[in-house]
Every structure is written in C-alpha cells, then in structure tokens.
Amino acid sequence: MSQQTVYLVTGANRGIGLQIVTQLAANPSNTVYGTARNLAGAADLKALASKHSNFKPLEADVVKPETLKKAAAVVANESGHIDVLLANAGVGDSVSQVKDLSKDALSYHWEVNTWGSVSTYQAFRTLLLTSKQKKLVFVSTLLGSVNDYLPIPTTAYGASKASLNYLVRAIASESKEEGLIVLSIHPGLVATDMSAAIDEKVNFAKLGISTITPKESAEGIIAQVEKLTETDQFLDYTGAVHQW
C-alpha cells in the first residue's frame, strides 16, 4: 500500500477545489484524488492528471451516495486509505432575507452543503480511519457562524453551513476516541463563480470586503491542514480561530 500522504478533495473541477488539488499534486509525496460531478466535462482535472501521475480524477456527486461509494471503492483498491479528506463541494447561489426565503432555496443548500458533506464523510470514513493522519476537513464559511453572525442575506447558504458546523462538532465529539482530527475551515472571500454570483446581489466592495484569489485561499487551507493537530476547531485559511 501507498506510503504517500493521500488526499481526497470533493468539488475539485473548479474554484477553490481545483486550486487545492493543483497545489497538492505539485508535491510528488502526495497522492491526490479530486472529484467532479461530471468527469467528462472536467477538462482542467484531465489536464492535471496528464501532467501529474500522482493525481487521479474521480466522478462523484455528493448528493448521490452511490457515486461516493464507487469513488471510495477505487481509492480503497488503489491506496487503501485516505489521510486527509477535504469536503469542499458546495453551492451558494441565493440571496434573500428570511421574510422572502423559499423552502426550495433552503432545501437545496441544505441538501448539498449539509447532507452532501455528511454523505461524503460517511462514504470515506472507513478509509480515513485506516490512515495515520485521520484529518477530516469541511470547507465551511464565516457566513455559517451563529456567534459571529454577519448581516449579509445569504440566508439559505448560511443556514446550511451553520447546520454543517453543528454536525462537524458532533462528528468531532463522536470520533474523538477513534482519533479523527476534524476541522471546519473558512477559505476567505474567494474570487470564484460562487462569490461572483453572490457579489452581483450584495456588492462586496460596497460593504468594504475584498476578495482573495483561489490560489491564496488554497495555499492557506493546505498550510492549516498540514499543521493540524487539534480536533473540533473552526479556523480560517490564515489560521485565525473563529466562533461557531
């Protein structure tokens, strides 16, 4: 079995996920799996795989557990374990105050961001427990903090990530004896398709909030993950501690 550090990153075909797998794959001591919902259309992941033999793209939709199981079977067969699982896949495309919030928007964000992340954990849990490092990282957001509530009306998105943060703490608690090191991480406000869609409606510049690049965010996330030793934390990409 592989002696490499084995990473699996969901939602790796664009945005922050693509930068994370690109940077990880540049280190030959890593074995990196990156998932896409539609592998046939994931040109950047195919290009990365042809450049780096330590990178392998896999197909998985986080709301379709059978696709996650299939991906887990490939990793089990090839690498036998996952040292670091990065549940990064997510959606955030609605802006509305609670008075106008639709059940559809709330359900959709919850299904992908909350249930999709839990499903990802469930599918790869055995492979994580088989590893030495046992690092389980959920890409969350400050917009999901209840204690540090930010008055930006991304309510469906924020509620789904607050719900995720609760479950992250529950996973940290119930897996402590098993040695999982569980982290919820805020990647910064990052210039991706997701933030661009929200920016159109809230105008971040007007709120005095500037974006960082996916490259900067991924560098920070990888640095935090590499030095991670403590479970049950909510950090950002710079290592700053945040309120749940």
Ligand SMILES: NC(=O)c1ccc[n+]([C@@H]2O[C@H](COP(=O)([O-])OP(=O)(O)OC[C@H]3O[C@@H](n4cnc5c(N)ncnc54)[C@H](OP(=O)(O)O)[C@@H]3O)[C@@H](O)[C@H]2O)c1
């Ligand atoms: N950008 C920011 O400022 C920011 C701030 C805080 C937190 N975050 C979090 O960071 C993570 C990455 O966001 P991003 O900005 O990189 O967004 P993005 O550019 O919109 O990329 C989202 C990724 O998630 C994937 N995805 C969506 N639904 C999926 C599903 N059902 N199954 C599997 N993959 C799915 C997308 O795949 P497709 O290409 O197939 O749609 C894409 O690869 C998310 O969890 C987001 O909430 C982002």
